[in-house]
Amino acid sequence: MPATDVECADVYLNDLRVGLLERLPKGNRFTYQVQPPHPIAFNLPYRPEPYEQEGENLPPFFANLLPEGQRLSALIQRVRTSPSDMFSLLLEAGPDCVGDVYAVPEGQSPHPEPLPTLRSLKSADFQALFQEVLNGPPDVSISGVQEKLVISDAMQTLPIHASAIGSSILKLSPPTFPHIVENEALFLDIAKRCGFQVNSARIVTDRTGKTGLLVQRFDRLRRPGQPLLRIHQEDGCQLADRYPADKYRLSLRQIAESIQTFSAAPVPQILELIRRYAFAYLIGNADLHAKNVSLYLEPNSGLAVQTPLYDIVSTAAYAHLETRMAMKMDAKDDRFRLGDFVAFGSRFEVSESAIVPNLQNLASKLEAQVGRIQTLPYAKEDRERTLDL
Structure with a gap:
């Protein structure tokens, strides 16, 4: 049955069917059918x-499970529907969404088609694999296959299964943003050296010489002798109960308010949010937006905390891009001083004595890494623009 003809969908949390999602003539309805281990959102x-x-x-929660960019455009064309028909697009996208919640047509098997497996990276053709998945069966829906004029909507992102590390994301540099793979790889490593939690990532090369960034997924957990466990995760738009189109409209304060409401330990989590925002500002990542901030249920503790950092690039390397921060902090998007971060933190009971040494330590560690920017394969003027931050 075409997705556009489906009126009801079963909602799953991992392998447990927990509710029914219905398309209504003038809206939608979701009903829990069992009480799950934790709410779906x-x-x-x-x-x-x-x-x-x-x-x-x-x-909004389900709308934010949809892919973005090229992947979404391909779904719209395949379903022959409008971008506003998100119910049909979600069903067409398939069950391999970010996090542990997904929907399938009522009565249909919830098991997705296997992800593309890369057993030998050197014998693969990354671009051909990307096109095959983009044009093939709709069984992968992870956000990020993107092509717009901002960095977060540029990198081609493909969920795969890599033999060495399991569930992974393969990121490719599009022609509009050359060397973005090398850019993200460098700043992920710098973030790690600055004390941030990041997932395992490395640059890989296919048989054509094209590079990709292979990143281990943090919303999937491999367990010996057991099925793959999906980890609950919600991005800033989901936390704020807003649609994906609002990802650039949400402010840092709105994200902090959501974290204050839902996280296990609001004060340290908002301090961490401030550190991450400061890091993005210092490296010239002007494209930080609401879908780049997420909470997940940490696998060991089950507590709601921020996920490892992801989608970290320096947009300063691209001269045609905006340099002001996409996500505003107290109506400001540039020329931040230490006092701005202190004032912001005070609204959420994060003390000056916690913020100042943390940001000073961050700046010191980052300064020690600045020379590594010279290793990026950009033109001299692009590297220098990044170094000037």
Whole structure:
């Protein structure tokens, strides 16, 4: 049955069917059918009464499970529907979404088609694999296959299974942003050296000489002798109960308010948010937006904390891009001083005595890494523009 003809979808949390999502003539309805181990979304706590909404045919939480960029464009063309028909697009995208929640047509098997497997990276053709998945069966829906004029909507991103590390994301540099793979690889490593948690990532090369960035997924957990475990994760748009189109409209304060509401330890988590924002500003990552900040249920503790850093690049390397921060902090998007971060933190009970040494330590560690920018394969003027930050 075409996705556009489906009126009801089963909602799963890992392998447990937990509810029913319905397309209505003027909106949508979600109803829990069992009480799950945890709610499917922070903004959708368990209750026996249905959640009903007028307007869009998909709630914001589910809308943010949709892919972006080229992947979304391909889905729209394949389904022959409009971008606003998010219910149909979600079903067409398939069950391999970010996190542990997904939807399939009512009564359909929830098991996705196997992800592309790279057993030998050197014998693969990354671009051909990307096109095959883009044009092939709709069984992968991870956000990020992107092509817009901002960095977060540029990198071609493909979920795969790599024999060496399991569930992974393969990122490729599009023609519009050359060497973005090398850019992200460098700044992921710099972030790690500055004390941030990042997932394992390395540059790989295919048989044509094209480079890619192979990143281990943090929303999937391999367990010996057991099925792959999906980890619950929600990005800033989901936490704020907003649609994906609002990812550049949400401010740092709105993200912090969501973290304050839903995280296990709000004060240290907001301090970490401030550190991450300062890091993005210092490296020239002007494209930080709401979908680049996420909470997940940490696998060992089960507590809601921020995920490892992801999508870290210096947009300063590209002369045609905006240099001001996409996500504003207290109405400012540039020329930040230490006092700005202190004032912001005070609104969330994060003390000056915690913020100042943390940011001074961050700046010191980052300064020790600045020389490594010279190793990026950009033209001299592009490297110098990044060094000037």
